[in-house]
Amino acid sequence: MMTNGLALCAVFVHYLTKTSRLGIAPDIAYKTPMTLKIGIAGISGRMGQMLTEEVVAAGATLVGGVCRPGDDAKGATLFADIAALAAACDLVIDFTHASTVIPHATALTHAGTSWVLGTTGLSAADEAAIAAAGTKIPVIAAPNFSPGVNLMFALAERMAAALPANAYDAEILEMHHRQKVDAPSGTALGLGRAVAAGRGVDLKDVIVSGRDGHTGPRKDGEIGFATLRGGQIVGSHSLLFTAGSEQITLTHHAFDRRAFATGAVRAALWLADKKPGLYNMKQVLGM
Numbered sequence: 001m002m003t004n005g006l007a008l009c010a011v012f013v014h015y016l017t018k019t020s021r022l023g024i025a026p027d028i029a030y031k032t033p034m035t036l037k038i039g040i041a042g043i044s045g046r047m048g049q050m051l052t053e054e055v056v057a058a059g060a061t062l063v064g065g066v067c068r069p070g071d072d073a074k075g076a077t078l079f080a081d082i083a084a085l086a087a088a089c090d091l092v093i094d095f096t097h098a099s100t101v102i103p104h105a106t107a108l109t110h111a112g113t114s115w116v117l118g119t120t121g122l123s124a125a126d127e128a129a130i131a132a133a134g135t136k137i138p139v140i141a142a143p144n145f146s147p148g149v150n151l152m153f154a155l156a157e158r159m160a161a162a163l164p165a166n167a168y169d170a171e172i173l174e175m176h177h178r179q180k181v182d183a184p185s186g187t188a189l190g191l192g193r194a195v196a197a198g199r200g201v202d203l204k205d206v207i208v209s210g211r212d213g214h215t216g217p218r219k220d221g222e223i224g225f226a227t228l229r230g231g232q233i234v235g236s237h238s239l240l241f242t243a244g245s246e247q248i249t250l251t252h253h254a255f256d257r258r259a260f261a262t263g264a265v266r267a268a269l270w271l272a273d274k275k276p277g278l279y280n281m282k283q284v285l286g287m
């Protein structure tokens with residue numbers, strides 16, 4: 001009788017857990033860090049290795065991960081594919097390659113597993129898949145998880161709103177390590193989106209990326225991007241507003257990937273008790 005009672009109780013807790021994730025039951029905090037099962041997509045990568053340390057340091061349960069076949073996962077538990085990983089976890093932290101975004105969105109949505117996505121170089125189709133996933137599961141996608149850069153996004157929007165576009169030319173300069181595969185960086189594009197939002201325009205209508213050759217004079221309202229690559233620079237970004245008689249510059253240097261890894265794990269713990277939805281780092285950091 002006692003056993004049956006316990007079993008019934010376990011079934012009820014399981015029901016509450018699953019239904020709250022589907023947004024049917026009230027929003028209840030159902031996981032502590034210790035009981036939160038986290039998987040890492042891209043576990044063999046530069047970010048994946050650091051995330052492994054930070055998930056354990058946060059006291060969550062690291063279930064394992066996935067990576068490109070043949071990569072050295074340094075002893076981590078590897079799952080056959082993202083579907084198998086998603087089925088074994090409450091939440092997946094994903095720092096891989098843009099080509100994985102659509103299949104990962106499908107697998108995580110199917111499993112009802114939350115998604116913290118840091119991959120950059122996303123296409124419009126990737127962004128649409130992320131938005132669609134956000135209607136079914138809790139999702140945070142951010143081009144940069146460091147608190148400093150997220151504050152920079154907020155400041156960029158305020159500066160752009162205060163400084164007229166016909167007088168202050170906005171230019172974004174970024175430099176990263178020589179292995180980086182996408183340009184401009186997701187963070188640089190995030191800064192561009194923040195400036196565009198402050199000016200009430202759409203970035204795609206004003207972006208000028210990588211000037212070369214006979215470009216003609218700069219037009220009012222353009223948001224320019226320049227990309228540098230070299231060595232092992234973790235990530236440096238500057239936003240410059242330049243007028244005829246003054247210049248104001250906002251600069252962020254990341255010295256260590258840990259700034260991104262701790263931010264992503266913080267986002268994961270924050271997301272653990274949320275209903276399905278597309279959330280952002282501003283909400284995580286309370287900005």
Ligand code: NAD
Nearest residue numbers: 042044045046047067068096097118119120143144145260
């Ligand atoms: P990396 O090349 O060191 O690691 C990539 C990882 O993804 C590896 O584990 C690799 O095996 C895996 N992978 C690649 N292609 C795959 C595929 N098709 N299927 C399954 N796994 C695959 O790269 P990194 O420096 O760790 O960066 C990973 C991503 O995270 C990049 O897009 C990078 O720009 C982005 N990033 C984001 C932030 C942020 O704060 N949002 C910070 C740093 C890096």
